Amino acid sequence: MTDFPQLDGFRGAPGVVRLIGHRGARGVMPENTMEGFVFTLNVGVRAMEFDVVLTRDRTPVITHNHHFLNAATRGTDGNWLTGEELKVSELSLSEIRQLDVGGLDGRTVYGKRFPDQVFLSGIRVPSLADLLDFAVQPEGQDLLLLLEMKSEPVVNGQDHDSTAIVREVVKDVRARGLEQRTILHSFDWTLLEECARVAPDMPRSFLSQMPERADEPGEDSQKSVAPDFNALGMSIPKAVAQAGGRMWCPHYLDVTPDLVAEAHDLGLLVSTWTVNETADICAAIDAGVDGIITDYPGRAQRILLSRGLTW
């Protein structure tokens, strides 16, 4: 037991490495959809890492980028969107509910990354409230939330209060009493400072990616909102601990056994993202991480079992 009970679900132990479904189970099911979250929970993976962005009407919705990726988004005519991508912050929730995010366009670079993902139709972008409402139902009661907030310093060409998302998210979580099942998580460490102010009762998870890592195709870069990790003047685990974080979430290529050990010495948990290939999953296990964020929960389960581990 800890001060924050949700951390127990993310803490490794002898024989245990935690699995965390990335946007549900992106390798199998459309990402950041209720269908994907329900699938992942039903196959025995309790923790979900997912992304929240604010709509024009300030509703937190679950989607990764600030724009809806054309390769993953169809309009009311059933065709994938083309041209300039729609911006989440410029659409109302009801406009967003017209979009269908059930299937990837296999002709695109992004679509080719997930060739086994099923193709569904009529699948809507969930609001954060949709997922939280599920989490308070009996069938969702095991769910743990690693809730990534995406900051947007400039909206409609203007600076704005980019920390508003924190308050909207916290309001939604509190309204359902889910403070003890949620970890607040971001690349934007200034958002996480705001979290410490408005929600000291929820633990915080600090994402990192060294600037030399390539961004992944089809995914917004987080480099502009993250700290300059080469200029911290200390190791990243130390900086996370100094900022009061409870979990560090490095890119899988940035993980070393020494850094994991250092993080553990500092009292941090370590979960790494997004770990999909067998060799990378094995390397993360060998490095001693607490948790593995993966698009392929079945594959990760099977690798753990083959090494005498569970999740």
Next chain:
Amino acid sequence: MTDFPQLDGFRGAPGVVRLIGHRGARGVMPENTMEGFVFTLNVGVRAMEFDVVLTRDRTPVITHNHHFLNAATRGTDGNWLTGEELKVSELSLSEIRQLDVGGLDGRTVYGKRFPDQVFLSGIRVPSLADLLDFAVQPEGQDLLLLLEMKSEPVVNGQDHDSTAIVREVVKDVRARGLEQRTILHSFDWTLLEECARVAPDMPRSFLSQMPERADEPGEDSQKSVAPDFNALGMSIPKAVAQAGGRMWCPHYLDVTPDLVAEAHDLGLLVSTWTVNETADICAAIDAGVDGIITDYPGRAQRILLSRGLTW
């Protein structure tokens, strides 16, 4: 429309190749389980190909082999079975319900064939009645059944009435009024003769595999119960048509465009099994089959869409 409405769900058309979930979706979910069937239906694949064997108490249960494969079967202690494999025909349904078929042993050849299959616990062998009961519920109403009967000429060392399975299966199907959503399907063409006698109101599907094809690891060979396909004295499609079959289901390596065309000229549908690799799925499409039986419904959906097809 045809005399047998269920055939429409297996018939290709311009722009349409049908997908049939193999034992549910064996690449993703434990095979021949309710969890796998529900997953497959929920991702938009209506037709399921699955296997039925009789228990000692003559209950049709859904499992592939005459023995429970140790690599896929755990006992009440949670460990995979070892030693001589348990025989379905020697166990009662209630004994079978003690087994857990939710997870593969990744150390085995069979386990290694499906590295992404999720690992579940507490998953029971379904009876045929379980699946049929689901099919008559609103959530199962779209399901179509390609119901493979496994014959067993010798039980407990003795010859016995190996066609009993036909009568038990037909009784279960009739009890729920599912005659128009079921196709009776076997490698054992003598069982299919019995089907013609006891259930002329259901269409029949004839499986084939040329004897020179290797059996798949961990799967009972069907060669001893199937006809000698090299000694038919005619093409297999002709023999299926002559036997009154409505569908021919060849092994995917036995499919050629000429044989598919011949089958179509004879009024047969053609579905091919078990087609998992991208190149093989493409070859089956190119050969003009009506349906593809696959362990990877998401992959097959995406390949169809990338070629401007649907299912």
